Amino acid sequence: MNWGFKNDRFFFKANSIVINHFDANIYRGKMPADDLSKKYLYNHLLRNIKFPLEIDTLQVLKSKLVYEEEKDFSKGPGVLNFDKFNLQATNIKSGFGLKKTDDVKIKVNCIFMKTSPLDVDWSFNVLDKKDSFHIQGVISNFDVAAIERFSKPYMNASFTGVFNKYRFNFYGNDDAVKGNASLDYDDLKVKLYKKKNPEKVAKLKSVIVNLVVKNDSKDKVKNADVELKRIQEKSFYNFLWRSIAESLKKILI
Numbered sequence: 001m002n003w004g005f006k007n008d009r010f011f012f013k014a015n016s017i018v019i020n021h022f023d024a025n026i027y028r029g030k031m032p033a034d035d036l037s038k039k040y041l042y043n044h045l046l047r048n049i050k051f052p053l054e055i056d057t058l059q060v061l062k063s064k065l066v067y068e069e070e071k072d073f074s075k076g077p078g079v080l081n082f083d084k085f086n087l088q089a090t091n092i093k094s095g096f097g098l099k100k101t102d103d104v105k106i107k108v109n110c111i112f113m114k115t116s117p118l119d120v121d122w123s124f125n126v127l128d129k130k131d132s133f134h135i136q137g138v139i140s141n142f143d144v145a146a147i148e149r150f151s152k153p154y155m156n157a158s159f160t161g162v163f164n165k166y167r168f169n170f171y172g173n174d175d176a177v178k179g180n181a182s183l184d185y186d187d188l189k190v191k192l193y194k195k196k197n198p199e200k201v202a203k204l205k206s207v208i209v210n211l212v213v214k215n216d217s218k219d220k221v222k223n224a225d226v227e228l229k230r231i232q233e234k235s236f237y238n239f240l241w242r243s244i245a246e247s248l249k250k251i252l253i
Contacts, residue, residue, distance in 0.1 A: 011052040022063035022085075030071050036233045041174055043124050043131040046104070047095030054094075060087040065110075071153065075198065078150035082118070085110040095126050112139060113146035131174040135240065138167045144188070156198055161188035161215070170226065170243050177239065178227050181247035184217045188252065213252050224250035 003012040046053075063085040070077035089106045103123045112118040120137035144159040151157050163185045170179035190209050192202045214222075224247045230239050 009051055013052070013054045014056070016057045016059070017055055018059045018061065019063065020061050022060055024064070025066045025068070027068045027077070028070070030069060031073075034233070038232045039235045041124075041131040041133065041236050042104075043126055043128055043133070044174070046093065046126045047129075049094035049096060052094060052096050053092070055092040056090065058087070058089040058092060060085065062086065069150075075153040076149075078153050080147075080150055081113050083111045083114060093126055098127060101126055112142070115146060116140060116142040132171070133173070133236075134171050136167070136169040138165060139163065140165050142166065152193065152198070156193045156195060156202075158191045158193075159188065160191075162186050165221075166248075168244060168247060170240070172230070172239065172243075174230065174232075176227065176229050177243050178225075179243070180223060180225050181244070181251070182221045182223045183248070183251050184219070184221045186216055188213060188215045222251045226250070 001012070001014045001017075003010075005011070065082040065085050067080045067082075068077035085108070087106065087108045089104065091102045091104050093101055093104075095101075103125045106120075106122040108118070108120040108122075110118050116139050118137065118139045120135065122133065122135040124131070124133040142163040144161050144163060148158045151159065163183060166181065166183045166185075168179065168181040170177050172178070190206065190213055192205045192209060194200045194202045226243055226247045228239075228243050228246055231242075
């Protein structure tokens with residue numbers, strides 16, 4: 001690492017940063033009211049750092065990430081697990097003093113919800129004032145029952161079935177996202193629960209929704225186009241999950 005001050009301006013530069021066996025647990029309690037201020041994308045956040053920052057390569061190896069989100073204390077948090085988490089990011093720079101720079105490129109591979117390989121490629125340019133980005137990924141052999149701890153508290157629903165392969169490819173910016181996704185899957189079934197008594201199954205609603213949902217892709221890949229506006233007070237990750245959810249809704253219903 002090389003850091004210090006030049007003409008009273010702080011600077012930080014590193015050829016390589018490697019983090020091994022990082023263990024992060026991120027908890028978000030949603031009991032307080034949401035902060036409705038604008039949430040900026042990473043292009044903007046890096047572009048507006050007020051000092052020279054340069055990291056040629058950042059690697060996170062053999063790590064673990066757990067995200068928990070809780071609406072109230074009665075149901076317990078929804079949990080998403082990312083194990084054997086490996087990340088490589090190149091050309092991380094602030095926009096300070098730059099007129100031209102290469103894209104930030106980020107590659108992630110991990111095991112999602114203990115069972116399913118997940119690979120993601122993500123790129124954006126710090127100096128692009130539209131805050132454009134491209135993100136694509138694939139998840140394989142995903143048993144949807146694994147997300148019950150997240151889907152039941154927040155959607156009043158649980159699922160069974162297997163996503164053999166789900167792919168997404170999205171291009172977006174600070175305003176909107178466009179792209180497409182594909183999925184082949186088997187034996188999808190949905191179970192809904194009563195809002196006032198979430199431990200009891202809403203049998204009639206469950207029957208109706210399973211009549212609407214296409215429970216099998218019949219060994220064919222099903223495709224959907226996605227176009228979605230960004231909610232400015234929500235994060236990039238909310239934007240990504242909403243885009244994925246929109247594609248699944250179009251494919252399955």
